[in-house]
Amino acid sequence: MNRKHAWVLGVLTAVIAGAATPGGPVVGFSVGAVALKAGGGTPQVIAYVVAWALFAFQRPLWEIPFMPTRFVWFRAAVSLPFPFLAAAVAMAIGRP
Numbered sequence: 001m002n003r004k005h006a007w008v009l010g011v012l013t014a015v016i017a018g019a020a021t022p023g024g025p026v027v028g029f030s031v032g033a034v035a036l037k038a039g040g041g042t043p044q045v046i047a048y049v050v051a052w053a054l055f056a057f058q059r060p061l062w063e064i065p066f067m068p069t070r071f072v073w074f075r076a077a078v079s080l081p082f083p084f085l086a087a088a089v090a091m092a093i094g095r096p
Contacts, residue, residue, distance in 0.1 A: 019052070
């Protein structure tokens with residue numbers, strides 16, 4: 001596997017993990033900090049935190065009672081590219 005495929009696989013895994021992580025900021029940011037200290041890549045950790053903040057799987061359960069269902073799913077669909085964009089920007093900025 002070349003470097004580009006490994007980067008994409010790492011970001012995709014981080015996005016799925018971020019969306020699957022339940023809990024508030026104490027949980028999301030702590031997992032990100034531990035991942036960085038354990039040697040995780042900065043773009044992948046950024047993708048994890050952004051995915052956790054934007055569309056955690058439990059989030060629609062809290063939003064649907066207050067907002068129309070159509071709006072909640074639209075917000076989730078529109079926010080889908082942001083973790084990938086954030087990881088790409090981190091990768092571009094991090095290059096020497």
